[in-house]
Amino acid sequence: RVVTKRSVVVVGAGITGVVAAVFLSKSGHRVTLVEKGEIGGAVSGASLACITAHMIDLDEIELLRWSCQTWKDFAQDSPVDIEYDLCGQIRFIECEEELSAAIRYVDSERECGLDSSIVDSDQLSQIEPNLTGDIVAATFDPDSATVNPFLAIRAFILQARSLGVDIRQHSPVDEVKVQNGRVVGVVSKGEMIRCDCVILASGPWTAELTREFDIDLPILPRKAQCLATVAVPPKTIRRVISSCEASSGVEAGYTQIQQSFSSQVLFNTVLAGGLSESGAQDSISEVDPDFVVDSIAQLLHLFPCLNGVQLLRSWVRYEAVAPDQRFLLGPLEPDGLFIAAGDAGTGFLRAPAVGQLLCDMVSESEPFLRHDLYEPYRFTNQPRSE
Numbered sequence: 001r002v003v004t005k006r007s008v009v010v011v012g013a014g015i016t017g018v019v020a021a022v023f024l025s026k027s028g029h030r031v032t033l034v035e036k037g038e039i040g041g042a043v044s045g046a047s048l049a050c051i052t053a054h055m056i057d058l059d060e061i062e063l064l065r066w067s068c069q070t071w072k073d074f075a076q077d078s079p080v081d082i083e084y085d086l087c088g089q090i091r092f093i094e095c096e097e098e099l100s101a102a103i104r105y106v107d108s109e110r111e112c113g114l115d116s117s118i119v120d121s122d123q124l125s126q127i128e129p130n131l132t133g134d135i136v137a138a139t140f141d142p143d144s145a146t147v148n149p150f151l152a153i154r155a156f157i158l159q160a161r162s163l164g165v166d167i168r169q170h171s172p173v174d175e176v177k178v179q180n181g182r183v184v185g186v187v188s189k190g191e192m193i194r195c196d197c198v199i200l201a202s203g204p205w206t207a208e209l210t211r212e213f214d215i216d217l218p219i220l221p222r223k224a225q226c227l228a229t230v231a232v233p234p235k236t237i238r239r240v241i242s243s244c245e246a247s248s249g250v251e252a253g254y255t256q257i258q259q260s261f262s263s264q265v266l267f268n269t270v271l272a273g274g275l276s277e278s279g280a281q282d283s284i285s286e287v288d289p290d291f292v293v294d295s296i297a298q299l300l301h302l303f304p305c306l307n308g309v310q311l312l313r314s315w316v317r318y319e320a321v322a323p324d325q326r327f328l329l330g331p332l333e334p335d336g337l338f339i340a341a342g343d344a345g346t347g348f349l350r351a352p353a354v355g356q357l358l359c360d361m362v363s364e365s366e367p368f369l370r371h372d373l374y375e376p377y378r379f380t381n382q383p384r385s386e
């Protein structure tokens with residue numbers, strides 16, 4: 001229920017902005033979606049788009065489960081096939097210490113209602129026959145899924161168009177305009193687009209648009225790289241294969257391997273945290289040689305059957321990272337300004353819940369889920385004045 005219909009400019013047409021635009025429009029707000037480049041052309045179009053609540057964050061489990069279900073429903077209802085695949089996910093465990101941590105983590109997840117479990121090598125050979133590398137055990141979550149990021153963005157954009165969202169590509173927003181402490185519009189290509197609210201869903205460089213208001217947002221760009229092989233026989237890899245984060249966190253290293261609908265194997269291994277300096281731009285098109293070597297070594301270690309397979313392509317993008325790997329999500333000062341950025345590599349998964357929370361905030365309705373974890377001022381000494 002919309003309390004007041006507002007005109008809203010969403011800055012950034014990645015998955016966060018596109019989903020938010022649809023939800024806002026469905027709630028009756030008048031929405032303009034403004035993108036400086038191509039729709040989905042930044043990190044969203046480069047995503048592996050795994051949709052899962054498994055081993056992400058126990059504190060966020062309600063939000064993650066809601067997002068997973070919303071993706072599932074969207075895939076069913078969408079006229080565009082977004083290649084939703086309820087393939088399940090395996091997190092491989094490489095040492096006894098990691099196994100103990102994984103057992104504890106899975107126990108906690110099961111208490112929260114997830115269907116994850118620990119599987120031994122016999123069970124693993126049933127659910128992922130080609131994963132024959134030397135590992136101790138694994139977790140298995142049958143409810144993890146993947147979508148095709150391009151098709152998913154396309155599906156939401158088509159919905160946005162049919163709802164009447166004004167979509168502008170190649171239109172960088174240079175400034176947020178404020179009068180008497182309230183947002184009144186944005187400036188793009190010299191034109192003022194008037195509005196009541198502005199949502200900054202502009203990824204790693206969101207902070208550039210808030211600097212004029214003396215808001216210090218600790219969002220850093222992190223280089224996210226990926227490799228793809230030529231097509232291999234279908235079902236060579238059946239699930240999403242990921243490293244286990246239960247013991248040491250994603251900064252200690254991360255692997256994700258999956259096979260696309262076109263049968264290419266998409267994979268990456270990041271051994272170091274890889275945070276870039278503040279201000280780094282999304283203009284580096286080459287992957288790091290060390291990254292290629294480590295990623296191939298990890299792929300062949302886990303799937304020796306892929307030895308000799310040819311590499312087809314690689315890509316690099318920047319994802320937005322907040323210090324605790326959670327979105328900065330909510331109202332900023334001046335009034336009418338909102339932010340949704342800093343997702344740390346799980347923005348596809350979270351986009352529906354983030355979109356709904358933004359919608360609730362703009363509509364001034366009671367947020368449908370707890371959102372205190374995402375308070376945008378949580379790292380600063382500038383609490384928002386009431």
Ligand SMILES: Cc1cc2nc3c(=O)[nH]c(=O)nc-3n(C[C@H](O)[C@H](O)[C@H](O)COP(=O)(O)OP(=O)(O)OC[C@H]3O[C@@H](n4cnc5c(N)ncnc54)[C@H](O)[C@@H]3O)c2cc1C
Nearest residue numbers: 012014015016036044047048050173202203346347348349
């Ligand atoms: C290899 C890889 C694997 C991944 N795997 C997963 C996964 O399995 N699951 C998952 O959930 N996530 C995954 N991610 C992360 C996920 O893709 C991102 O978290 C998500 O796409 C972030 O979306 P976004 O819309 O917030 O940001 P972006 O896609 O960066 O969108 C922000 C947009 O804002 C625009 N913009 C910026 N400044 C301005 C301005 N001034 N004016 C107008 N427009 C502006 C940009 O051009 C951009 O299009 C992965 C990412 C990569 C690279």
